Amino acid sequence: MAQQQTDWAAIARNPKFVELHRRKSAFLFGWWIASTIYYFLLPIGAGAAPGLWSVKVIGHINFGYLFALSQFLVSWAIALYYSAWANNVSDRLTNELLDELKLR
Amino acid sequence: MKKFLVIMLVALTLGVAINTVLPDFSFAGAENAIASAVTAQPPTKVQAHRGITITLFLIIILITLGIVVWAAKRTKTTADFYAARGAITGFQNGWAIAGDYMSAASFLGIAGLICLYGYDGFMYSVGWLVAYVTVLLIVAEPCRNSGKFTMGDVLSFRSNPKPVRAAAATSTVIVSVFYLLAQMVGAGKLIELLIGIPFRVSIIGVGALMICYVVFGGMIATTWVQIIKAGLLMMGAIVICILVAARSGFNPVQFFADVANNAQIQNWTQTHLLHEAIPKPGFDYGQRFLEPGLLLKDVWDQISLGLALVLGTAGMPHILMRFFTVPTAQAARKSVIWAMFIIGTFYILTTLLGFGSAIYVSPQISFAVDAGGNMSNLLLAQMLGNQIAPFVGDFLLAFLCAVAFATILAVVSGLVLAASAAISHDIWVNIVREGHADQHEQVKAARIASITFGVIAIILAILSEGQNVAHLVALAFAVASSGNLPTVVLSLFWRKFNTAGIIAGLLIGTIAAVALVLVSPNMQYPKVIAAGAQKIAVTLEKKQAEGAVLTDKQKADLAKAKMTYEKNKDGSSIVGLDKPWFPLKNPGIVSIPLGFLAAIIFALLFRSKKEEDAFDELYVKQNTGIGVAEILKH
Numbered sequence: 001m002a003q004q005q006t007d008w009a010a011i012a013r014n015p016k017f018v019e020l021h022r023r024k025s026a027f028l029f030g031w032w033i034a035s036t037i038y039y040f041l042l043p044i045g046a047g048a049a050p051g052l053w054s055v056k057v058i059g060h061i062n063f064g065y066l067f068a069l070s071q072f073l074v075s076w077a078i079a080l081y082y083s084a085w086a087n088n089v090s091d092r093l094t095n096e097l098l099d100e101l102k103l104r
Numbered sequence: 105m106k107k108f109l110v111i112m113l114v115a116l117t118l119g120v121a122i123n124t125v126l127p128d129f130s131f132a133g134a135e136n137a138i139a140s141a142v143t144a145q146p147p148t149k150v151q152a153h154r155g156i157t158i159t160l161f162l163i164i165i166l167i168t169l170g171i172v173v174w175a176a177k178r179t180k181t182t183a184d185f186y187a188a189r190g191a192i193t194g195f196q197n198g199w200a201i202a203g204d205y206m207s208a209a210s211f212l213g214i215a216g217l218i219c220l221y222g223y224d225g226f227m228y229s230v231g232w233l234v235a236y237v238t239v240l241l242i243v244a245e246p247c248r249n250s251g252k253f254t255m256g257d258v259l260s261f262r263s264n265p266k267p268v269r270a271a272a273a274t275s276t277v278i279v280s281v282f283y284l285l286a287q288m289v290g291a292g293k294l295i296e297l298l299i300g301i302p303f304r305v306s307i308i309g310v311g312a313l314m315i316c317y318v319v320f321g322g323m324i325a326t327t328w329v330q331i332i333k334a335g336l337l338m339m340g341a342i343v344i345c346i347l348v349a350a351r352s353g354f355n356p357v358q359f360f361a362d363v364a365n366n367a368q369i370q371n372w373t374q375t376h377l378l379h380e381a382i383p384k385p386g387f388d389y390g391q392r393f394l395e396p397g398l399l400l401k402d403v404w405d406q407i408s409l410g411l412a413l414v415l416g417t418a419g420m421p422h423i424l425m426r427f428f429t430v431p432t433a434q435a436a437r438k439s440v441i442w443a444m445f446i447i448g449t450f451y452i453l454t455t456l457l458g459f460g461s462a463i464y465v466s467p468q469i470s471f472a473v474d475a476g477g478n479m480s481n482l483l484l485a486q487m488l489g490n491q492i493a494p495f496v497g498d499f500l501l502a503f504l505c506a507v508a509f510a511t512i513l514a515v516v517s518g519l520v521l522a523a524s525a526a527i528s529h530d531i532w533v534n535i536v537r538e539g540h541a542d543q544h545e546q547v548k549a550a551r552i553a554s555i556t557f558g559v560i561a562i563i564l565a566i567l568s569e570g571q572n573v574a575h576l577v578a579l580a581f582a583v584a585s586s587g588n589l590p591t592v593v594l595s596l597f598w599r600k601f602n603t604a605g606i607i608a609g610l611l612i613g614t615i616a617a618v619a620l621v622l623v624s625p626n627m628q629y630p631k632v633i634a635a636g637a638q639k640i641a642v643t644l645e646k647k648q649a650e651g652a653v654l655t656d657k658q659k660a661d662l663a664k665a666k667m668t669y670e671k672n673k674d675g676s677s678i679v680g681l682d683k684p685w686f687p688l689k690n691p692g693i694v695s696i697p698l699g700f701l702a703a704i705i706f707a708l709l710f711r712s713k714k715e716e717d718a719f720d721e722l723y724v725k726q727n728t729g730i731g732v733a734e735i736l737k738h
Contacts, residue, residue: 011720036242072448
């Protein structure tokens with residue numbers, strides 16, 4: 001059981017890990033908060049500004065429907081952006097750290 | 105794959121042969137013929153062609169049992185049983201998550217809400233996808249990297265394992281039971297309604313199948329049942345949507361114009377939704393159907409529901425468990441992204457399904473068949489198919505019934521697996537046996553737990569016949585978001601979090617959610633019902649006193665109202681209330697902050713240096729995945 005002898009506190013202090021942690025937290029919580037706020041604009045807006053929700057944009061399609069639809073697109077966009085970011089940034093930082101620790 | 109195709113073809117030909125040889129043994133066929141011939145008389149119930157439907161059900165049962173046989177040979181260790189050896193790919197897991205998540209309620213219910221209430225039904229569907237942003241960003245990868253089989257593994261990583269596992273297992277079982285009961289009772293009603301198999305028989309049948317999948321095939325079989333179900337569901341939805349879209353020339357602008365210009369929708373919005381006897385001159389009732397405020401009237405209730413969805417999905421034990429089936433954090437990430445595209449596509453398609461049934465079936469008929477609109481998808485499929493050929497209508501309806509059946513099977517299996525993992529892995533192996541159980545004993549414990557839990561679920565579901573169980577889904581999400589999610593997130597990300605915080609968060613979050621629902625408008629309040637009945641009775645009696653002659657229906661209504669009044673006037677709700685004490689149907693807005701607060705306050709009151717020191721290990725592991733390979737080997 002080599003795992004038990006690992007000095008976790010030392011890895012946690014490793015500048016590469018600190019960097020990984022900092023960038024990950026900023027990205028994850030930042031985008032999570034942004035997505036949540038955007039989501040709650042839907043029920044709040046529909047309740048508070050029914051006039052805006054009823055504005056016809058194309059034919060009979062109104063702002064309300066397009067805004068609800070945009071929730072799907074925004075969620076997908078965040079998912080794809082996160083995926084691209086994680087593949088490029090966090091996976092790379094993780095691999096660099098693992099290389100340095102000779103754990104890979 | 106080839107083998108399955110052959111089985112499917114054989115079963116299909118057999119079914120068709122039986123149907124053509126045997127005389128039509130059910131009244132369903134005849135009724136269908138009458139319903140389509142006499143268009144002036146709208147159908148008041150939906151009846152599937154029994155032969156085709158039962159054939160399709162049998163095909164699904166055959167295929168899934170085939171999978172169980174195949175999976176049983178591969179299920180020897182606990183890692184096989186709980187986590188399919190961690191060998192599911194991200195793509196497969198994405199379909200399985202979608203299959204685990206999209207219940208019959210979302211397949212039949214949301215399209216029904218759109219058909220009856222227009223825009224608000226669609227708005228309601230949005231939260232079910234947005235919830236996955238939380239799953240993706242906050243819980244999927246850390247859970248993969250820090251857990252083995254259950255939520256209890258993640259929570260007990262650095263805390264005192266016995267009390268934490270006990271609390272986590274309890275909460276998992278509570279959430280699973282709530283969700284499972286709603287699914288099973290819904291399944292029983294649906295099968296009874298569609299093909300006339302009695303409620304109890306369907307419940308026992310569905311229950312036996314789900315126990316069979318889980319006990320013999322474990323996570324491998326459950327995963328593949330979910331993948332197949334998600335595939336069938338998407339196939340069904342896409343076929344119906346193409347038929348609907350073709351009517352509007354595949355032009356979305358034309359489609360919405362068809363909604364707004366539909367006379368039946370206009371009439372429905374005016375009389376049923378806005379309760380206006382005489383139309384306001386110049387008011388566009390069709391367009392009003394596309395605007396908010398016809399169903400969801402309380403903004404606070406919506407925010408509360410939204411919170412429970414966005415945070416609850418990430419705290420659902422059967423969803424968390426899916427991340428232990430993939431080998432790496434990258435695969436976990438990939439699986440959520442696939443799941444999001446599948447689930448999102450499905451919910452966007454509900455626009456066509458829901459508004460489509462409003463145009464072609466009409467809200468009036470959908471409402472007459474089922475007041476919740478749950479049958480509108482099925483009516484739509486039958487109607488659009490019938491216009492091609494009667495056989496196509498029967499087949500499409502039967503196909504959608506089969507999809508609903510597969511859907512229920514997939515969701516309940518996932519829940520039984522999650523609950524039995526909590527019982528056997530957390531409680532039996534890690535608390536009772538303190539981890540000293542060999543593989544053989546562990547797998548045996550898991551199987552016994554699945555059977556026991558499954559049988560109890562069947563009994564509870566039979567006892568719940570006739571009860572309104574729809575609010576149990578909301579309750580499951582409320583408990584998951586108020587108890588599970590705060591403790592999981594704080595365990596993974598907050599150094600000072602500890603045993604006291606986990607226990608307090610789970611207990612107080614869960615109790616708050618359940619208690620608030622018990623005093624909410626979800627419960628039945630006999631005095632409120634009595635007051636409503638009395639109002640009807642008084643109105644009708646006044647009419648009678650004024651000399652008007654009541655129709656037979658009005659006389660029946662009067663007698664019924666009087667009886668309802670007598671029956672309910674002295675009653676009170678399950679906890680002895682005359683009227684709801686908490687105004688919202690969804691407790692999340694209060695119970696989620698309470699869960700978080702309790703977890704944080706108790707963690708700060710009972711600081712634990714040992715647990716804080718162990719945070720480095722958890723934090724490094726959850727971020728980097730160091731040691732995951734070792735977890736999988738055990």
